[in-house]
Amino acid sequence: MKNTERLQKYQFENYTYVTNFERFEDAEEYAAENAGEIVEVGFTDGADNPEMNSDGHLMATRNTFRVGLDPEYEVLYSDDPRFQEMAEDILENMKEKENDVLPEDWISDQNIASGDRIIIIKNGEVNTVTTRERIKFLMRGNVYEIAVKIANSQTEKL
Secondary structure, three states: OOOOOOOEEEEOOOEEEEEOOOOHHHHHHHHHHOOOEEEEEEEOOOOOOOEEOOOOOHHHHOOOEEEEOOOOEEEEEOOOHHHHHHHHHHHHHHHHHHOOOOHHHHHOOOOOOHHHEEEEEEOOEEEEEEEHHHHHHHOOOEEEEEEEEEEHHHHHHO
């Protein structure tokens, strides 16, 4: 895996869990290169650290993450066909309201992988455009992620 800057590492007693992969294939490659195992983790109940949790069913769908919010919210991921259309509508509306401000910068932040963007809908209206990290801390949602679990004896080379 070439770009590892975006990855986040969480160390526990005997293992390091590496998260924030852009693609499932990136996690597979990282696991192979570092003698790791692909697992599912969850950041739930406002937790800053991941716990083993397969509620996101990520292995079956080969997604790197999913979020869990209250039922009144609908979540559109960047791979949803409606996402792009809705994102374009949001940009149009923002351009009309804010004249000189470049909303493209807000939606396409250079530090955010395109696959990390999420549109949250409540009562048929866009509630927010956000990322998985912001879901954890601002919306008190659950975030389920693919992680690579590596024995700490292997982490010296990370």
